[in-house]
Amino acid sequence: MDRNRRWWIAPSILGLALIIALVWGYNEYTTKNELGVALENHYQRLFFDVKKHVENVQVNLSKAMLSKSRDQNVLLLSQIMNEAYFAQDKLGQMPITHAETAKTEKFLNQVADYSYYLIQTHLQGKPISNEQMASLANLQQNSATFNEELAKLQSELSDRNFLFGSLNARQNKKVQEGNEKVFQTSLTNIEKNMAKTPELIYDGPFADQMINRKPLGLENRSVSKNEAQKIAVEFFGANRVQDVTSFEEGKDSSEIRIPSYTFNLHPKNTSKELAVYMGVSKKGGHVLWMANPRPVPKGNLSIKDAQEKALNYLRQKGFENMEPNYYLRYDGTVLFNFVYKEQNVTIYPDLIKVKVALDNGEIVGFDASAYYLNHHNRKIEEPKITLEEARKEVRTDFDINSSRLALIPKGKNEVLCYEFKGSYKGADYIVYINALTGNEEQILQIIKNENGTLTF
Template sequence: MNRRWWIAPTLLALLLVVSGIWGYNQYTMKNRYEVALENHYQRLFFDVKKHVDNVQVSLSKALVSDSKEQNVLLLSQIMNEAYFAQDKLSQMPITHAETAKTEKFLNQAADYSYHIIQTHLLGENVTKEQREALTNLQKNSATFNGELAKLHASMMESNFALGELSNKQSRRVEEGNEKVFQTSLVSMDKQMSKSPELIYDGPFSDQMLNRKPLGLGGNNVSLEEAKRIATDFFGKDRVARLEVFEQGENASEVRIPAYTFHLYPKNQQKDLAVYIGVSKKGGKVVWMVNPRPVSKKTLSPKQAEEKALKYLKEKGFESMEANYSLKYDGTILFNFVNKEKDVTIYPDLIKVKVALDTGEIVGFDASAYYLNHHERTIESPHIDETAAREKVNVDFNIDSVRLTIIPKGKNEILCYEFKGKHNGADFIVYINALDGREEQVLQIIEDDNGTLTF
């Protein structure tokens, strides 16, 4: 009887100790995730500011420079910095609608720079109208930098945590801290909207940005239908709950208007949300971002590519091939393009990001695909491969040749794509398959983090 009397309290005490240790471990793990997530968002924020700083400086230099050679170098830097800024901005815990005009500015800064590079390569000088357009872009970049500086000061004064935008742990955060961040972003977007329309023949000209997406099809879907689509896309059995994400006053101005949601996975820290957007027309999942921290990297790039390709097939994209990749923050981002009748179609682009710890897909962006995908009548080449080869520099050692469709302004062009080497460096040369004109030359840069083209 005495033994039974002390067994029960002892077991209870042991259970309390075990539960205490478990609770402490869960609390510690939660704090680690929150710190890792906050550090990730802070790094993205400062990266955006650094890239926009560089855009502003290079635009200022380009306005002073009178040398075509120097301008080509500066404009190339603007292109790269603007693309990097947009990529980092897209990973922030904010809606696409609130940054629609800012993303448009970054796209146009890159694309207009490329447009002027092309005119320089044809021997033309910068015109008065082009210089005015560059001046407006420079003023916008200065405005953007000023607003980012104000936003940073506000964040420091209020001890603001970017990670709490996705956690939404309290009404104070939702109504206070979030307001600091979103108000500044809306202010930036309003400033960006004051830029005059750029008239030129490029994929991010206002005429192209204002066109209707070609690949959505179907009728408009309701909010409830979009909720179901988002849940099914992520995996019904993996979803704990779904919440509508505030779309913002500029929701109608994005290229693909979408319902946006916070989706909370069952097997993930309960306050860490996945962001997902479903197009209002056609009900297509346009993008998905899972900002979860990535632990120890165990997958190779090849294994990650296989998982990304399998994921695309499960989502109905049957004829996709990987082209370029980039590793960062424990993930690898792949560019997949559509292939039809042995022709690689670059405008039909889908980006897939894979976590290198488990192989989970933590990023998906099909906006370019849905903007451009349509039924195409692909012409037969007017010149054969041998004739196209004669248009390529004789010192260019060719490794591979294939037919591709590349974007050029409002049009798409059928080209022979020649990959090879010149003086030890890797390049791609595109020769128009209809008239033999050299359309584009890209340099391939490969390092431990992946493959990029410039």
Template structure:
């Protein structure tokens, strides 16, 4: 028996050693295959970005030569799609948003400006000299973008750089030199994009919109101490056992809505679950609040949750708000509330309120859009009657309701008739300009057990 034991034990150890070697080899091969696949994906993304930007540049050049509206609509459609594709693929690269912020802005604005010019052509307008100069500027900068991408490509090839290595934090020693090549090129490219002149046009990504400052806040500056008091008052002093400010970042004053930011520690929650809150530096208004506490045993109905959200808004001084759309997720429901004036819904004045469906507690609040846009409005009377506006809609669109609403349109606000109805068993909203009868916007309504959204 002893002799057999002495024979079996080494044999078993040998088998285990062989099995572990085979397992280790397979794991290593799997890792190599994964890294190869990942690298191939990043390489393909990089070349796709380069190709999309080349197409943007070529089509911008063609648009400067084209003279017909029909040809320009085709070219601008291609520019819009190529720019969006380039931005979407850039976002999938293993780099941070901060390193490509200006480049992303350039691509977004290029796509949006192309969309803006399509609308102008569809309205029968020709390209103006100013618009042509803007196109020329975009073309020049897309050419510069292409040149930087080519230089980056050459640098990466010369250094045998692996894009996939950037996503693997375990390879710091190998990455350091490679990242230097990649990051330096990215910074150079992004700085180049930052030199682009401002785009001023009627679009949601134009510089006058992106750089817009809040018009709905008081003008007085508030101190950190006053903002802290405002945060405690908003949440309820009797509910707070502690509060502390946290770092906003060195460029906070360049933000569209600069705010002091705080951690609040409620009596009912552990210190690990702080409530986050932002208080505007102008006027000391609470701009946003988020309570990340878990929600269990959701039992509140949507109707009851809406009533609690509306009561909460009234308590905070927001009158004449109406709920429009909602989305239920993770035991909570998020409502969009729009301001109203003289029975007209004002969509730019938007506030979001999130209600926990276990107790009905308000666990989220965001009034950024409200404070960005809310102001005294002298609303022009409609030039069209409701019946005249209805005549602008497809005859087989079955209208369920109609009302007046103000919607955002680029840098402007537009008074419209809002028609809700059905077409082919699907729900839509059609907005007809109440002044000139133009079809401003069409949204599809999606309803399911989680709420109502528009697209």
């Protein structure tokens, strides 16, 4: 009887194990496909968002050139600025390198900042000059060309059933190489047209004379690609990385503000389609940015907890004396702005952005480009007027709830100011009074909603 029992127990166990293995394999296959579809949908949405934002830039530039109303122009230029920033943000999340889109990013930055510059001239009572109108016309023409190239790219990708996820997929090399050829050729055409944008001479942080300046926060030591790869792996966590591939440097790689090596990091225990992108500076070997474009489902992590995770992340990476500034929540994540603080002075140019996933608190985005572009040993001057004297330069009916010293960017320079936050007639504002001269340097309006805080 025991022999008979063993005779049917063994096959039963094997059969059960086979069934479990089949179910597990099917679940793994299904999960992989679901992740791939979700990631592809994410990339597709980013591409169409970029296209829509650029279309809005072009349309509003056309309207601004036609309008003679100062109020209408301020409104249109504000919309242009925001649409250009949104386009750049979405472009930065695509599975492509910064070197391949350097001129496009520069163009979008200039559109946004030139619009802001013209808003300031309007608010000072100055009309748009003929030279400024010519610059707007050039920007409008380039945005139209950008739109045409994006439309061609959209059509070609649709005809070829292109998948963005295949740009970093490795299981089908022929498909990958074919898709890369189509996509990179189209990007090259776009970049060539963006290179035709004339230099804009104006006082703004993204003016050509500012973009082309030497980064202040990098050592002069050069690092090799192998050294940079080790830095990237250690930054992400060596025990979390399964494989690393590097992007080939485009011929326009020198156009980016901080030349860098770019890598694809494939995390362990994830689909091969998923990759983390990272840029490491060629000078000094610093991680400039990191993007993990994984789809993030709706999460319940609070903003406070997410902020603490972001601060801990910065401390672990060696960034001390960083204070949270503003945040924006979108697509299951929250993006925090952190600024450096020295001698009780908030240093706004030294900015680091950290993006936190609200499903599990993972850091899915990091950008220290502005920090390394601006951070250096400063000799901060002592204020020549007191806080009370600066307060007299602000409207008496401005209800102030906080004040402090801050260093703000102004063209090529940095200005020490007293920062006054408060409210006026039901709206929130920040007023900056020069701590050396008492002049009113800048006024920002704070816009708050359930997704975060923005300043204009």
